[in-house]
Amino acid sequence: MANSPAVLEASATPVIEEVPSFNVTLFVRRYNPEDGREPYWQDFDVTVHGTDRVLDALHKIKWELDGSLTFRRSCAHGVCGSDAMRINGRNRLACKTLIKDLNINEPIYVEPIKGLEVEKDLVVDMNPFYQAYRDVQPFLIASDKPAKERLQSPEDRARFDDTTKCILCAACTTSCPVFWTDGQYFGPAAIVNAHRFIFDSRDEAAEVRIDILNDKEGVWRCRTTFNCTEACPRGIQVTKAIMEVKQAILRGRR
Amino acid sequence: MSVVIEQPKSPRSRKAANWEKYGWMYMRASGAILLILIFGHLYVNLFVGQGIKGIDFAFVAGKWANPFWKVWDGLMLWLALIHGTNGMRTIANDYAERPMVRKVLNYTLWIVCAALIILGTLVITTFDPCIDPNASTYLPGVCAVK
Ligand code: HEM
Ligand code: SF4
Ligand code: FES
Numbered sequence: 001m002a003n004s005p006a007v008l009e010a011s012a013t014p015v016i017e018e019v020p021s022f023n024v025t026l027f028v029r030r031y032n033p034e035d036g037r038e039p040y041w042q043d044f045d046v047t048v049h050g051t052d053r054v055l056d057a058l059h060k061i062k063w064e065l066d067g068s069l070t071f072r073r074s075c076a077h078g079v080c081g082s083d084a085m086r087i088n089g090r091n092r093l094a095c096k097t098l099i100k101d102l103n104i105n106e107p108i109y110v111e112p113i114k115g116l117e118v119e120k121d122l123v124v125d126m127n128p129f130y131q132a133y134r135d136v137q138p139f140l141i142a143s144d145k146p147a148k149e150r151l152q153s154p155e156d157r158a159r160f161d162d163t164t165k166c167i168l169c170a171a172c173t174t175s176c177p178v179f180w181t182d183g184q185y186f187g188p189a190a191i192v193n194a195h196r197f198i199f200d201s202r203d204e205a206a207e208v209r210i211d212i213l214n215d216k217e218g219v220w221r222c223r224t225t226f227n228c229t230e231a232c233p234r235g236i237q238v239t240k241a242i243m244e245v246k247q248a249i250l251r252g253r254r
Numbered sequence: 255m256s257v258v259i260e261q262p263k264s265p266r267s268r269k270a271a272n273w274e275k276y277g278w279m280y281m282r283a284s285g286a287i288l289l290i291l292i293f294g295h296l297y298v299n300l301f302v303g304q305g306i307k308g309i310d311f312a313f314v315a316g317k318w319a320n321p322f323w324k325v326w327d328g329l330m331l332w333l334a335l336i337h338g339t340n341g342m343r344t345i346a347n348d349y350a351e352r353p354m355v356r357k358v359l360n361y362t363l364w365i366v367c368a369a370l371i372i373l374g375t376l377v378i379t380t381f382d383p384c385i386d387p388n389a390s391t392y393l394p395g396v397c398a399v400k
Binding site for chain 2: 178181182214215221223
């Protein structure tokens with residue numbers, strides 16, 4: 001091991017504490033469209049470390065116990081937004097949920113996010129979710145074609161800072177009871193990403209997006225339950241953003 | 255030469271114009287007014303004077319002799335019924351998945367609402383305190399002996 005000189009100076013034998021390990025039971029919601037079975041719960045016992053996340057436990061199951069377990073993940077570090085799932089009844093990212101923070105004396109329940117069609121095990125069809133995102137025109141719309149970057153004051157940038165943090169994981173939209181009813185509602189994530197551009201001083205199409213969200217299935221279906229804010233792994237004030245878009249619609253401009 | 259990319263501005267195909275914004279505003283405006291009307295109503299009817307024991311035909315007739323209470327009750331009737339019906343419409347839209355069920359529920363709601371508003375308004379505007387032949391016994395001075 002290559003210890004840095006500084007560490008050697010401080011103590012001759014650096015002690016690294018052993019990470020404690022413990023056993024947990026995971027109940028995972030399984031579904032295979034090819035075996036004709038209804039979705040069912042399957043339990044797995046795994047030994048995990050205090051530093052492990054639910055994603056690590058799922059890896060352990062997939063790599064050591066049952067290779068057919070299907071779920072999405074990519075970055076494994078809360079950046080890509082692929083592994084939103086319902087863990088103990090709450091939408092979270094499996095890669096950001098430490099197992100030690102859950103009640104490990106009880107089984108941990110892991111199921112797909114709700115309101116989108118399950119394709120297999122924890123994988124859902126994200127297309128309706130992405131369609132609502134596309135429908136709010138989530139890109140900068142400006143008439144000039146500048147040779148340099150568009151400058152913006154720190155205050156103008158701060159106005160929409162919160163909603164730039166979205167990673168499109170769908171935790172918010174699939175925690176919303178209005179979205180669960182018929183899946184027609186645009187959903188929090190689409191509104192968050194509209195907010196990102198509606199309140200951007202460089203953008204010129206705030207009115208267009210305001211008009212899009214003044215739809216029968218737009219912001220007015222929001223009933224302020226705060227499920228989305230609670231679910232967001234990025235800590236975005238989702239309900240507040242929706243409220244600000246409502247106010248922008250009432251004003252008729254950003 | 256720089257590449258020119260035209261703005262993708264084709265609008266989403268909107269199904270129809272809608273009143274949802276006004277519904278949302280109405281729920282809040284009527285809610286705020288109803289807060290005063292309902293709790294004022296409960297206070298006057300249940301606490302003031304003899305409280306709940308005081309409520310009878312004469313009590314109502316006495317209140318409606320004053321146009322102030324007629325307007326109060328009429329406003330409460332209209333605002334609360336439209337508010338409640340619009341709230342129920344929201345819930346029906348949530349729970350009814352089949353379009354036909356949704357349609358039937360919504361039409362039923364508004365027909366019931368309209369009927370109640372018409373009946374209620376008729377009662378308030380055409381109220382006759384002396385409709386009871388014995389009215390002169392408990393509303394002397396207001397109703398003539400029949
Ligand atoms: C005391 C004064 C009242 C206030 C301040 C009030 C306020 C509100 C507000 C703001 C909403 C909209 C909630 C949302 O959009 O998320 C609402 C919904 C509703 N209100 Fe009222 N309201 C009052 C009285 C009433 C009365 C008297 C009725 C019955 C006649 C009623 C029935 C409803 C129903 C059925 C809903 C829909 C609930 C839902 O969306 O799940 N409210 N109320
Ligand atoms: S707002 Fe939060 S919960 Fe919703 S999609 Fe974006 S990151 Fe996920
Ligand atoms: S795997 Fe990328 S956010 Fe969790």
